[in-house]
Amino acid sequence: MTKGNDISNKTELSPEQREGLLKALKARFEKNMNRHEGLEWANVQARLEANTEKLWSLHEMERTGGEPDVVGYDHKTGEYIFYDCAAESPKGRRSVCYDRAALESRKQHKPQNNAVEMAADMGIELLTEEQYRELQQLGNFDLKTSSWVVTPANIRNLGGAIFCDRRYDTVFVYHNGAESYYAARGFRGSLRV
Template identity: 50%
Template sequence: MLKILKQRFDEHKSRFENLDWQEIQQRLEENPTALKALEWMEATKGEPALLGYDESKDRYIFTDFSKASPKGRVKVCYDQQARESRKKFPPETSAMELAQEHQVELLDEATYRQLQAITPVDLKTSSWLKTPEKIRDLGGAIFGDNHYECVFIYHNGADSYYSNRAFRVKVEL
């Protein structure tokens, strides 16, 4: 996994002029939980790569850079509550359950827009996003996509699921 992450880092060095790969690699090697999460992201077709560095938190942020919402994470509703509330054809799991299981975090709207500013993703797919509590309390959840060179954030019932909607995640270390 380290080899893949380094290759992706090197391919986009212009975005990381002030960052040193050796420091990032050391942080990864010291954090087996994060490395395992990144391996899961890769195995589910997320193509994880470094999004950036949050200086205020001293954290490197890795996220899914796949053009399409990760194929290995499709056909899931938003969370366990939504999944269990479906009367017919509930999915096997949900975005939030998988994220918790693999110790990753769904992208929020701000991080999703940051990713979209770097490279357009979800041109033919959509991705569940971390939903504000007030929306979730009313039964909804949000997702994003990119059409007409514009990022859109929509709402849907949290219990819905589609073959072209998955979810994007991030790992901070």
């Protein structure tokens, strides 16, 4: 088997997994219409069925506790935009440092993984600070947890990384050493389909 076939097998859902995922996404979509006013599930489902390779990424978002939901539509590309909409930072993605360089810089007590590579492996993007703030317009997220967000190169080059949360009805942006990790900090992702 070639390496390419290994990848496609890894990222292909069984019919049962696909059906379960679509059912969960539809239920969440219908329960949270405020996140995507004016959009219809039938159109989202048609787009998902035409781009089945993206279902695996949505499955990974779901499997790790992200509760992905549609938060927008790009009229130029025809893509639906999904964000992790779990109330708190996804449980299956917490206790991670920011990126590979940060992970390798730790001499002891290394976390299991890092946010940047986990997102890439899942086929999703970390939310930017702007996207995080957009998400917070749709509800109250990360009232007890925090989420790494894309860090500007100038901050990362100096050893830092940024994360966000919501406290006191306000979205805060903080900094930490990129190698730090906490049980209550994970990351949220986005996916365009």
